[in-house]
Every structure is written in structure tokens, then in C-alpha cells.
Amino acid sequence: MRTGWNIADVISVRQETGTARTLRLRLPGLTGHKAGQHVDVRLTAPDGYTAVRSYSVASALPGDELELTVEELADGEVSPYLVRAVSAGDQLEVRGPVGGWFVWDPADPSPVQLIAGGSGVVPLMAMIRAHAAGSGVATGTDTGTAPGYAAPFRLLYSVRSPGSAYYATELEELATAPLLAVNYVYTREAPGSSIPPHRLDAATLLATVLPPEDNPAMFICGATAFVETVADWLVRAGYSPDRIKTERYGGTGTTP
Amino acid sequence: MGIVSPGFFGRRRRDDPALPPGQYLTESFPVLSAGPTPRITPEQWEFTITTETGTVHRWSWDEFLALKQDDVSTDIHCVTSWSKLGTSWRGVSLDTLFESVESDLEFTMAHSYGGYTTNVPLDDLLGGKAWIAHEFDGEALEPAHGGPARLLVPHLYFWKSAKWVRGLEMLRQDEPGFWESNGYHMYGDPWREERYW
């Protein structure tokens, strides 16, 4: 684990959606990280005022680089700066990557069910990328030997609209491989006219996720109310609470 | 201190003589939440003052509302750097509540539903400086802001204005409350920026 505050160089930035941006950082001395970890970012104003926020790592890169995807919140103090003001060549103070709980361990042979609400997809994307890299799906990577790389992955992604979904093209590509399935639930605006937009409900959830008899490792990330509700539905349906790991964030707190 | 982030200013701070040092102005009323919000009905609610002799002065909700009510307009300053100017409250002055209380002690500990505590010298509660407030902006005080009633000691940082207050305990000597025992200042004067030990 990397401790203390370190200076990261912003290498590149790219727009992910209308309100979210991905920052690629280089942290000299970093040698990879666990999929699902986060970093703390500290901004300091000229008068010494500081603000600290945590952001999940989205990438699964082996070296000293990592990517964060940051959603801009209207009243945010830090996110507008990261989404709009920062550019390649800037420096940021970063602590981490940290966190050893909400992480995917390739040594675990279990199938994996990921459930994302909105920007909660970020740490789950790191797991998908780590899994794809190790199972040889991603180009230019060595296939890992750990059993987790051969395990099936499934992502259920609840998002407002197609336009606000992160990583859509990449997920589409990765899902052509047999080990990854991606299911979307559009809550406000759905593509085409086949399924009208709707909130995730218990029936849809249980019909979509890996069944309890597969004993999947489950990771849920989203707003507090979303995570709370989804975890509750799963436990009621017979999934073991010990197999469900959650990561809540604040935000506007919409339920599924 | 680390590197300065060019173009980052954070929550705007501005030179306003009504703002203590290091504070920024907010129009909203931020809620700091250290735990689940206690839900106390007026029927369950009571307020007590406990003295060194073990005497407990006790007010039910109805008895409390029957006391002389003050309308208070005041600025409030939170140690997390926001200040809100010209807030309107209604409540009972601690002068009124202490009229019947006999005590030689100079310090108090405020106790809240939910377990929160904060220490305030008695001098800072008397002389028209503090209230038990149950209305904000003409409305019943919301649970998130400390309702049914909270202590209001606006000349000190707002963590001293204990939400969900249920009583005051007279103390022989000053003792730290919940945040004071973990880094926060024993007194908390915003104009002297007494944030931490």
C-alpha cells in the first residue's frame, strides 16, 4: 500500500460523457494496484485552503499509470475542477491507491457479478479490465494464470440514459468475449423503443444476475440508497451477505 | 502543505466584516451528520438541568412551550468553515430556564438524544447569549437540524449548539465533550479561530 501524499502528473484527459471526464495520471514509483481501489485527491488553494475527495481507479494498468473517471456535480467543490480545469501537464496531489476490501482478487475462482448505479461503474470497470487483461481478451497483454481469469463476469449497469453511460464502446467490445456479459437498465431515457426506461426493480435484478447456486462474488457500487436497496433484494433472494461487497457514495441519493 | 492547484479556490471566501477569519458565506443550511438522526416526538421529549446536589429540573414539551419565547436573529459559524448570516430562531432563553436553578458551578455539559455531548461554560449560556431553539425560519425545527429542539449558542462555533439537546449537567470543572475530546477546542470562539486544541 502506498501511504502519504504523492505528486501525480496528469498525462492526458478525455471526455467520457457530457458531465464526466477520465484523467490519466502517472504516479512515479507505483507498480500496479488492485482492481477496485481508490485514491484520495487533495487540492490546495493559494491561501492554503485544502479539499480532499476520493475517486475510484477505473483502469487496470500494470505500471505507474492509472485512470480516474470523475463525474461533475453542480455544487461540487472538487469535481468541477477535475472535470473542467485540469489539463495534461498539470500536477495533482494523490494518496493511494488504497483499499483492500472492495477489490477483485484474481486468485478467487468464483464467478463475479458486478452491479453499478451511475458513476458507481468506475471501480467495477477496473475489475472488468483486470479480468479482461488476464484472460487475454484485451490486446497486448499477457494471459494470467490465476483461476479468476477463467471465471465468468457479469455487469448490471443502471444508468439514466445511453448518453450518460461510461465506457460504452469498450464494454461492447469486451462483451463479445464469452467471459463477460453486460446488461443495462436505463432509468430515464432508453435507446430505441423496445424497453421503456424504468428503474431497476427486484424482479429485473434477480432475472439478470448470476443465480445464488453459482455462489458469485458480488460487488455493488452506487449511491447509498441504490446500494442499500439492491443489497437488500439480493439477501432476501437468498444470496449470502458474506458474498456481497458494497461501496456507497453520496451524490443525489436516487434509489434504483 | 502540498502543491498549490492553479485556479483552485475552493468554497469562495470573501472579506465581509460579518465573517470570522477563515469562514465562507453560505446561503444554504448544510447538515453535518455524525450518525443516524434521532427521531424524538414532543411526547417523548423532555429537557433537564441537573445540579451538583443531584436536583433535576425538568420540563416537558408543553411546559417548555409555555415559557417565555424569544425571537432571535443571529449569525452562525460552523467550524467546517461555513457561516450563515441573519438566521431566525424561536426558543426559550437559558436565562429563563436557569431562573429556578441553584448552582455554584461554572461549567456545563450539554447532553443530546443519540449520545452527543458538548461542554459550554455557564457564563456563555446566560446573559441573553443562548437559547433552547425549536423553530427555524418560522417553522418547527427539522430533525436533521436538531429538532424538536437544539441548543443555540451562536457566539461559539456551531458544534457547541448541540442538536437534539435533552439536558444540561452542571460540572465542577470543565470537561471535554464529544468532539472536544478528539481534537476540537474546549471553548470554540470563531473570532479567535479556536477550531482545534
Next chain:
Amino acid sequence: MTIPPGGGQPGGADLVGDVQDGDYLDGNAAAGPLSEFFTVDVTDATGRCAHCGRTAALATARLYPNSHGLLLRCPGCTEILLRLVDTGDSVCLDLHGMSFVQLRRPNDVPS
């Protein structure tokens, strides 16, 4: 001057000031501030609530980020497990809400 630590929104959204009343996060988000005290990730460690005896990973505790400091509460009884206050010049950690913290050694380290 420093804002209270624990502004955690690992999902990527901005948090302090945006958390709804009573909202809490997972203990995971405390990993950064706690890394100032521990050389291993202590959110992955098991702690026992001194009040109700519930024993679980600190990552599963409830983190109240929008407060005067970082607070971890027991999901079983809501009592406080851990408090951390960052005053800028120092960081103060109060662990008296736990009767023990247990770390698991990595497999590759002989014990």
C-alpha cells in the same frame, strides 16, 4: 486550514456537502485517512465493536463523512467504532469503540 477528512465518494461523484441527511458510506472510504496511521490497509482488518460485540471487517462499518471528523459506526448497534479528527497540524485517532482489531497476514509471509 483543512476540511474534515473522509470526503469519500469512490464512485466518482463529489461528496462533502452533497450527502443527504443520514447518508453514510462504507468503511472502505476511510482507507486513505487511516493510511496515515497504519502501514497496511486497516479497513480490511477485522474489528470487534466494544459495545455489541459484532466482529467484522472495518470496510463494512458505516462511515459518516459529512461531519467534524471521520466517524465509523457499527452497522449492528450504530455505536462509534472509530473517530479520526484532522486538525491540519495533526491527526487524532480514537479507537476506544473497538475491543480489538485483527489483521490477517498475507499468504506469502511466513508467520
